[in-house]
Ligand SMILES: Nc1ncnc2c1ncn2[C@@H]1O[C@H](COP(=O)(O)OP(=O)(O)OP(=O)(O)O)[C@@H](O)[C@H]1O
């Protein structure tokens with residue numbers, strides 16, 4: 001008997017949290033745009049952050065992408081051959097890698113690694129008054145810390161995705177070469193033949209949104225984190241969850257839109 | 265109040281006060297921290313603010329520099345109403361005010377050198393003509409930590425962090441310095457060293473200062489005037505000698521040793 005009102009309150013509380021979270025993100029992004037578009041710009045810091053992001057995720061993204069490409073081919077090869085479609089293996093792998101695996105895996109890895117890093121960093125700067133210290137040195141933290149990080153993730157996730165696509169295709173090629181002997185030229189000709197601009201453009205475009213989401217969520221959660229070490233840990237944790245869900249929702253929406261436009 | 269005035273050279277009395285706070289109010293939710301705080305600080309004066317932990321001393325000086333928006337009241341710094349300044353003007357004003365944080369607030373991803381360079385590089389008032397490196401070294405020499413220049417903040421002791429915090433707060437040669445508990449949590453010898461450091465820097469750069477502290481020795485040596493913050497207002501003020509002989513139980517406890 002008593003459990004029904006309890007479920008109700010839990011449900012309404014999480015609904016509250018959900019809308020509060022959305023409002024927080026919206027408010028924060030309005031602030032970032034308002035502060036970020038006003039000169040002077042922090043170009044140097046943007047470059048710095050791009051470099052940091054690139055360095056931090058280069059190896060992880062590369063290794064994961066390679067393995068996924070390899071595994072994709074090894075897993076689907078027997079079935080494809082059974083249906084007499086073995087020669088479609090390069091085309092199939094290139095389309096699944098470029099459309100979905102590359103962008104999504106890069107974004108999810110970066111949500112885990114970059115997003116949590118950003119929010120832990122900003123969170124601890126906040127609770128140890130380092131953000132206040134920047135402010136009294138005449139530095140706007142929204143411009144210097146937040147806008148630069150969001151811009152950097154928005155620019156770097158696409159770059160990392162192209163890199164991941166490429167490595168993953170090499171993984172797929174390696175996978176096909178374990179059982180067959182495939183010529184490099186032949187393989188990559190088939191790969192690029194299969195790709196149409198309607199595959200490349202939507203999947204490349206969505207990576208900018210992924211990057212923006214990861215940066216925005218990481219910064220918002222970090223900047224608004226509660227006092228204390230626990231608050232910082234919690235912020236990093238929540239930021240990973242929220243940005244991963246955000247990435248997946250964006251992925252779904254983009255897929256819907258491309259399908260409505262008849263590109264699928 | 266009058267005792268404080270006698271410390272100021274006659275010529276300076278006519279000048280506008282460095283800081284003027286009237287009817288300052290700040291509450292967090294239903295918790296009222298400052299209810300009606302009034303204080304005027306003259307040029308060149310050193311005012312020590314005392315009061316119990318959690319009473320709102322840090323909030324007070326954060327309001328002065330615009331880090332916290334008050335709920336009501338007015339604050340004039342160098343004669344400018346800080347609530348009426350735009351971003352640019354506020355940044356410019358902040359460069360004329362040094363702030364030494366209670367927690368030191370050193371940037372923990374940067375070395376000591378980079379920590380000190382940060383305010384210099386962010387100073388948009390002038391093209392950097394002076395050599396940044398020289399200024400950094402001078403600041404470190406002032407606090408006696410020249411050989412810590414390439415250390416990370418995590419490699420410093422608490423006392424060293426406080427000193428670097430002071431060096432960073434003073435590196436732009438500000439006209440006003442706000443110190444938040446510069447000697448709290450340090451041993452008596454280091455506290456005395458930091459007290460002497462503050463006094464010598466005071467002499468050297470002729471700054472106006474607010475020093476928040478529980479340290480009676482620091483208060484005695486540095487203060488032209490002591491303001492006792494309680495119940496959200498400037499509860500009592502006077503010179504060290506006046507307060508030390510006060511009969512008020514709140515204050516008596518503070519000076520009991
Ligand atoms: N962001 C905040 N939200 C809610 N309450 C706050 C916030 N910041 C400070 N307070 C409250 O305001 C009061 C005054 O805080 P403040 O930091 O000014 O104390 P203090 O006098 O500097 O104490 P201490 O000597 O311990 O540093 C405290 O009771 C604190 O709980």
Ligand SMILES: [Mg+2]
Nearest residue numbers: 321322366444
């Ligand atoms: Mg304090």
